[in-house]
Amino acid sequence: xxxxxxxxxxxxxxxxxxxxxxxxxxxxxxxxxxxxxxxxxxxxxxxxxxxxxxxxxxxxxxxxxxxxxxxxxxxxxxxxxxxxxxxxxxxxxxxxxxxxxxxxxxxxxxxxxxxxxxxxxxxxxxxxxxxxxxxxxxxxxxxxxxxxxxxxxxxxxxxxxxxxxxxxxxxxxxxxxxxxxxxxxxxxxxxxxxxxxxxxxxxxxxxxxxxxxxxxxxxxxxxxxxxxxxxxxxxxxxxxxxxxxxxxxxxxxxxxxxxxxxxxxxxxxxxxxxxxxxxxxxxxxxxxxxxxxxxxxxxxxxxxxxxxxxxxxxxxxxxxxxxx
Numbered sequence: 001x002x003x004x005x006x007x008x009x010x011x012x013x014x015x016x017x018x019x020x021x022x023x024x025x026x027x028x029x030x031x032x033x034x035x036x037x038x039x040x041x042x043x044x045x046x047x048x049x050x051x052x053x054x055x056x057x058x059x060x061x062x063x064x065x066x067x068x069x070x071x072x073x074x075x076x077x078x079x080x081x082x083x084x085x086x087x088x089x090x091x092x093x094x095x096x097x098x099x100x101x102x103x104x105x106x107x108x109x110x111x112x113x114x115x116x117x118x119x120x121x122x123x124x125x126x127x128x129x130x131x132x133x134x135x136x137x138x139x140x141x142x143x144x145x146x147x148x149x150x151x152x153x154x155x156x157x158x159x160x161x162x163x164x165x166x167x168x169x170x171x172x173x174x175x176x177x178x179x180x181x182x183x184x185x186x187x188x189x190x191x192x193x194x195x196x197x198x199x200x201x202x203x204x205x206x207x208x209x210x211x212x213x214x215x216x217x218x219x220x221x222x223x224x225x226x227x228x229x230x231x232x233x234x235x236x237x238x239x240x241x242x243x244x245x246x247x248x249x250x251x252x253x254x255x256x257x258x259x260x261x262x263x264x265x266x267x268x269x270x271x272x273x274x275x276x277x278x279x280x281x282x283x284x285x286x287x288x289x290x291x292x293x294x295x296x297x298x299x300x301x302x303x304x305x306x307x308x309x310x311x312x313x314x315x316x317x318x319x320x321x322x323x324x
Contacts, residue, residue: 007060010080015043016051020060023070030066059310071309086249087200093245094202097238101228111231124216124227128208129156135166137207137243141174142181151181154206158191167193170246171253172201173278179286185253196250197277205239213239251276251315271298276315 007017018039023029026037034040035048043051052068055061059076062069101112115124128136142151161167171185189195204216213236215228230236251273267288274284281292281299288295299311308314 010077012054013051015040015047016054018043019048019051019068020055020070023061023068028064028067028069031068034068057310062309076310090242090245090249093238093242097235097242100235100238101230111233112235113229113231115227115229124214124229125154125206126156128206128214129154129160129165131211132160132165132208134209135168136160136209137205137240137247138167138169139201139203139205139243139246140169141172141201141204142178151178151184153184153187157188161188161191161193168243168247169193169195170201170243170250171195171197173197182287189253195253196247197253197273198246198250201246205243207236207240207243210236210240212236215239253277268298268302271295272302272315272318275299275311276318 005014005017007020008014018037019034022034022037022039029037031045031048031052034052035043035045040048052061052063056063058080060071060073062071157167167188169185169188171181185195205213206216207213211232213230215230216226230239253273271284271288274287279287281295285292285295299314302318303309303311303314306314306318
């Protein structure tokens with residue numbers, strides 16, 4: 001057993017792996033007892049505490065009355081594998097689309113247009129919202145070209161929603177930690193937008209029907225930004241594919257005051273959505289107007305109700321029950 005390094009291969013520390021193996025071999029132990037195991041002799045107590053936290057975070061170790069107990073690895077690590085497989089698929093599809101963009105753009109492809117929108121950034125977005133006939137799909141990481149930008153609804157978005165244009169948007173969880181950005185997202189959802197969130201959205205994209213797309217990127221000097229307009233092509237199809245990949249694995253963002261649609265309470269659904277989106281306890285507490293301790297207690301109650309040992313497992317169980 002001591003020659004195996006399966007947990008280190010997953011990114012856990014050597015101390016975490018040694019601690020888990022010791023708990024499997026010797027059964028439940030206290031932290032002090034663990035320091036006496038041969039593979040852990042000489043390990044600093046703080047380092048061992050961090051190692052136990054690593055194991056607890058993914059559900060490989062539980063703590064009861066001060067004693068640590070190893071949990072069966074298969075279900076836990078299969079969940080980790082499933083999550084990483086989804087992330088790898090998105091990375092692969094993103095690489096395919098962006099590599100095609102690189103090749104076509106550097107070759108001067110006629111269906112790619114680079115527009116300097118540092119001074120008139122609203123105009124290019126208006127082309128999408130005002131020109132849409134049936135639907136708009138978007139990935140959003142927030143404003144680019146300067147940290148002083150204030151999140152706001154894109155020009156023409158609300159009018160397009162009122163016209164009945166179908167909007168599907170995947171927001172990066174980073175922007176949802178900004179109360180103003182969250183307010184903007186909720187405003188659009190209240191007008192009919194379908195919104196989801198994902199922890200690591202890679203770029204800003206607006207797709208107008210299937211006719212063209214706009215990719216917003218920071219200018220080389222970071223003082224402004226450019227927009228890349230992509231006309232019908234393999235690259236446009238690739239961008240649509242990237243969006244659909246994000247959409248499949250993102251989680252819904254319920255609008256403020258949404259009616260309960262399952263056995264979970266409205267507050268519970270919102271809490272689960274924020275957790276799945278990667279928001280911190282501090283950000284969630286701010287949204288609910290409660291303390292971080294209260295948020296932690298509510299999460300613990302949900303975990304107990306669904307039999308989930310980790311927050312990731314909580315999200316999986318909630319999705320299976322249709323709470324997300």
